[in-house]
Amino acid sequence: MDFIDILKIITAVLALMIAIIGHEIMHGFIAYKYGDMTAKNAGRLSINPLIHVDMVGTIIVPAVLYFLPLLLGAGGGFIFGWAKPVPVDMRTVIMRGGYNAAMQVSLAGIVYNFTVAAFASIILVSMSSPTTADSIVYIFAYMLVMQLVVINVVLGVFNLLPIPQFDGAHFLMYLALKFNQREVAETFYKLERYGMIIVLIVIMTPLKDYLLILPVQMVLKLLLS
Numbered sequence: 186m187d188f189i190d191i192l193k194i195i196t197a198v199l200a201l202m203i204a205i206i207g208h209e210i211m212h213g214f215i216a217y218k219y220g221d222m223t224a225k226n227a228g229r230l231s232i233n234p235l236i237h238v239d240m241v242g243t244i245i246v247p248a249v250l251y252f253l254p255l256l257l258g259a260g261g262g263f264i265f266g267w268a269k270p271v272p273v274d275m276r277t278v279i280m281r282g283g284y285n286a287a288m289q290v291s292l293a294g295i296v297y298n299f300t301v302a303a304f305a306s307i308i309l310v311s312m313s314s315p316t317t318a319d320s321i322v323y324i325f326a327y328m329l330v331m332q333l334v335v336i337n338v339v340l341g342v343f344n345l346l347p348i349p350q351f352d353g354a355h356f357l358m359y360l361a362l363k364f365n366q367r368e369v370a371e372t373f374y375k376l377e378r379y380g381m382i383i384v385l386i387v388i389m390t391p392l393k394d395y396l397l398i399l400p401v402q403m404v405l406k407l408l409l410s
Contacts, residue, residue, distance in 0.1 A: 200332035208294035213271035242267035284363035298341035305333035306408035350380030
């Protein structure tokens with residue numbers, strides 16, 4: 186592992202932390218705007234990364250996804266992960282703002298990720314690709330901005346999928362409730378216990394090519410064109 190590989194790992198970790206911690210904080214922040222004090226009272230609106238770290242989602246899963254392909258000689262894998270979910274009392278949110286407010290809370294993290302990716306892409310296209318003549322600081326900055334684009338797009342796309350426990354499913358559940366389609370909402374609720382199983386199936390099968398990689402490539406092409 187050379188110095189550039191080490192920089193890749195460091196910038197990927199930093200970008201992942203920015204992506205997943207900001208994602209979770211935004212859920213709590215929008216809920217707070219609708220009168221839910223749960224996240225604020227729990228201290229979860231802080232940018233302190235230590236209170237958001239989830240051992241599995243923030244450390245183990247990203248490490249396995251990145252290093253396993255390297256060990257298999259397939260190059261570095263993509264990085265995906267999650268932080269400890271910010272607590273939200275949706276009953277308060279719905280009481281104050283209705284199902285529209287609940288949908289806003291559900292999509293808040295995704296909007297954050299795509300917004301960060303968009304701003305980072307503007308910076309990235311204005312930078313020239315680093316060469317050996319550039320300083321370590323410039324190389325580090327370029328790689329960090331690039332990782333911010335890629336990781337935030339991956340996280341945003343993944344969370345848009347209607348997988349139980351994920352934001353896309355939560356949005357559809359509250360959308361169904363808004364139009365009094367309780368059977369649809371109840372189906373998503375009942376499937377939540379199988380959410381992580383579905384995630385593993387998507388990640389470990391060719392489904393990821395169609396549900397994740399292809400949409401990510403399309404968004405990246407749009408941002409960086």
